[in-house]
Amino acid sequence: MNAREKEQYLREYYVLKGKGKPFFPYTIFKDGAMATLVLVVIIAMTILFGAELGPKADPTTTTYTPRPGWYFFFLFELLRVVKPPALVFIATVGIPTLCLVLLILLPFFDRNPERHPLRRPIATLAGILTIGAMAYLTVEGAVAGSPTEIDMKVSPTLEPGKAVAASSGCLGCHKIGENGNSGPGPPLTKVGARLPKQAIARTLLNPTPPMPSFSRLKQRNPKEFTELVTFLSSLR
Amino acid sequence: MKLLPGPLRRRRGAAAEDGRPAGAPVDGDLRRGNGALVQDREEEAERRRRREAAVEVPISVAAWVDERTGSGPFLRGLLYRKVPPSNWFYTLGSATMFAFLSQAVTGVFLAMYYRPSATEAYTSVQHITNDVFLGQFVRGMHKWGATVMMILIFLHMGRTFFFGAYKYPRELNWIIGVVLLVLTMVMGLTGYLLPFDMRSFWATVVAVNLNSSGPIIGPYLADFLRGGAEFTSVTISRFYAIHMLLVPGLMAALIGAHLYLVIKLGVTAPPWMKAEKARELAKEEI
Ligand code: HEM
Numbered sequence: 001m002n003a004r005e006k007e008q009y010l011r012e013y014y015v016l017k018g019k020g021k022p023f024f025p026y027t028i029f030k031d032g033a034m035a036t037l038v039l040v041v042i043i044a045m046t047i048l049f050g051a052e053l054g055p056k057a058d059p060t061t062t063t064y065t066p067r068p069g070w071y072f073f074f075l076f077e078l079l080r081v082v083k084p085p086a087l088v089f090i091a092t093v094g095i096p097t098l099c100l101v102l103l104i105l106l107p108f109f110d111r112n113p114e115r116h117p118l119r120r121p122i123a124t125l126a127g128i129l130t131i132g133a134m135a136y137l138t139v140e141g142a143v144a145g146s147p148t149e150i151d152m153k154v155s156p157t158l159e160p161g162k163a164v165a166a167s168s169g170c171l172g173c174h175k176i177g178e179n180g181n182s183g184p185g186p187p188l189t190k191v192g193a194r195l196p197k198q199a200i201a202r203t204l205l206n207p208t209p210p211m212p213s214f215s216r217l218k219q220r221n222p223k224e225f226t227e228l229v230t231f232l233s234s235l236r
Numbered sequence: 237m238k239l240l241p242g243p244l245r246r247r248r249g250a251a252a253e254d255g256r257p258a259g260a261p262v263d264g265d266l267r268r269g270n271g272a273l274v275q276d277r278e279e280e281a282e283r284r285r286r287r288e289a290a291v292e293v294p295i296s297v298a299a300w301v302d303e304r305t306g307s308g309p310f311l312r313g314l315l316y317r318k319v320p321p322s323n324w325f326y327t328l329g330s331a332t333m334f335a336f337l338s339q340a341v342t343g344v345f346l347a348m349y350y351r352p353s354a355t356e357a358y359t360s361v362q363h364i365t366n367d368v369f370l371g372q373f374v375r376g377m378h379k380w381g382a383t384v385m386m387i388l389i390f391l392h393m394g395r396t397f398f399f400g401a402y403k404y405p406r407e408l409n410w411i412i413g414v415v416l417l418v419l420t421m422v423m424g425l426t427g428y429l430l431p432f433d434m435r436s437f438w439a440t441v442v443a444v445n446l447n448s449s450g451p452i453i454g455p456y457l458a459d460f461l462r463g464g465a466e467f468t469s470v471t472i473s474r475f476y477a478i479h480m481l482l483v484p485g486l487m488a489a490l491i492g493a494h495l496y497l498v499i500k501l502g503v504t505a506p507p508w509m510k511a512e513k514a515r516e517l518a519k520e521e522i
Pocket of ligand 1 (some may be wrong): 402417502
């Protein structure tokens with residue numbers, strides 16, 4: 001906006017403000033009504049949904065479901081969309097940081113003096129698309145479960161390993177056969193063909209983020225760890 | 237005595253002169269004769285005076301405060317300033333603030349019972365949920381209040397975006413708003429760990445690992461959050477301090493700045509509203 005547009009805006013605003021009503025009691029009343037509604041909604045949700053507490057956190061176990069609060073689903077889901085490991089940091093840090101910078105700088109690159117949403121179609125469209133994308137990612141993140149079953153026929157010697165894999169939350173990030181989510185980790189259906197047994201074990205002990213390390217499983221329960229690695233290396 | 241406003245002082249004196257026994261007949265009782273009637277009238281007037289004096293009390297308290305702080309003109313300006321014709325979308329900001337206040341109040345009560353250590357966190361939350369009077373209710377309100385606040389802050393941001401309220405002269409308020417949004421998300425992240433059940437623990441492990449994948453500062457940030465290379469009691473107390481001291485303090489200060497600017501600049505009028513006269517004036521003068 002140039003000086004003339006600024007001046008014009010301020011004048012127009014001055015007139016509109018003069019046409020308004022005093023903050024007290026009109027605005028206060030509306031805000032108060034809204035605050036009451038907010039309180040009622042919070043209490044209603046509390047009564048309807050309660051506040052459950054899951055089982056106590058056990059850092060030495062691996063049966064967990066890594067699920068963030070719903071308002072982080074869209075970030076978590078972004079991870080699934082970006083697959084190649086070399087690009088993971090783009091999803092984890094790159095895109096959110098970029099979006100944040102764009103958001104902060106918005107008033108500086110959108111210098112159009114027009115304010116009506118229909119008369120600045122690009123901004124309005126960008127806003128709607130952003131909301132749509134975030135809603136889509138959030139819904140996708142909400143439906144993507146963290147299943148704990150692997151429906152795969154394996155020889156009985158591999159069954160224990162399969163059970164460990166199923167209960168260790170790998171499916172939250174990997175696809176194994178028909179189960180699991182296709183991302184953020186690569187599918188493990190044929191991991192045995194890709195990686196030797198030693199490499200799989202190494203990945204489990206020293207993974208690249210965001211995959212958590214399973215070194216505790218090895219310390220606490222070396223048998224289960226070996227079964228898990230044996231099962232994985234049998235997948236070809 | 238001097239502290240009392242004028243009318244009350246007068247009242248006290250009158251009460252002292254009035255020597256009638258308590259419980260005497262009050263209303264116009266003809267058998268008591270003319271004198272009694274006059275007395276009744278006086279009492280009626282007295283009662284009216286008292287009522288008026290009671291109405292005056294808040295006014296004179298306000299005057300007392302104003303005399304000592306000089307806040308009168310400021311408060312008048314605050315309360316009676318004109319607000320352009322608005323609609324219900326304009327209540328989303330104050331609704332967000334209300335949700336924040338609700339979180340602060342319920343958070344204080346939770347803090348009375350919560351113990352931030354790896355061994356005690358879970359049991360203390362269990363204690364809040366199962367034993368403390370209304371504990372589960374307050375915990376539920378804090379939990380669902382977070383969800384509601386998150387929704388409200390996004391709606392409020394959407395309103396200011398679509399109404400073009402981030403433009404001149406309110407750019408700075410938009411920037412403060414974005415910082416508030418980030419801080420609100422930090423609250424969500426740090427609070428999620430505190431109950432220390434399975435889901436919260438492992439979600440936070442993954443979240444912190446995500447941080448560590450960032451370039452350059454990522455690993456340091458993750459180490460800072462964890463308070464070392466592993467999740468320990470230090471991690472919990474660190475998250476707790478961030479969640480209940482650092483970030484809420486910052487947010488309160490920033491909300492103050494945000495509101496100061498809202499009052500100083502005034503809220504926008506809805507963008508479809510036009511001041512025709514101003515348009516013509518502006519045209520004439522240029
Ligand atoms: C803790 C979070 C926040 C609180 C308590 C808050 C509170 C408020 C309040 C009470 C108003 C007055 C007008 C209205 O209610 O619409 C306002 C205006 C405003 N807010 Fe926020 N806000 C918050 C977050 C944000 C965010 C995330 C943004 C955007 C990034 C933002 C940008 C603005 C702008 C630009 C205005 C001026 C709107 C106008 O003049 O029409 N705020 N805020």
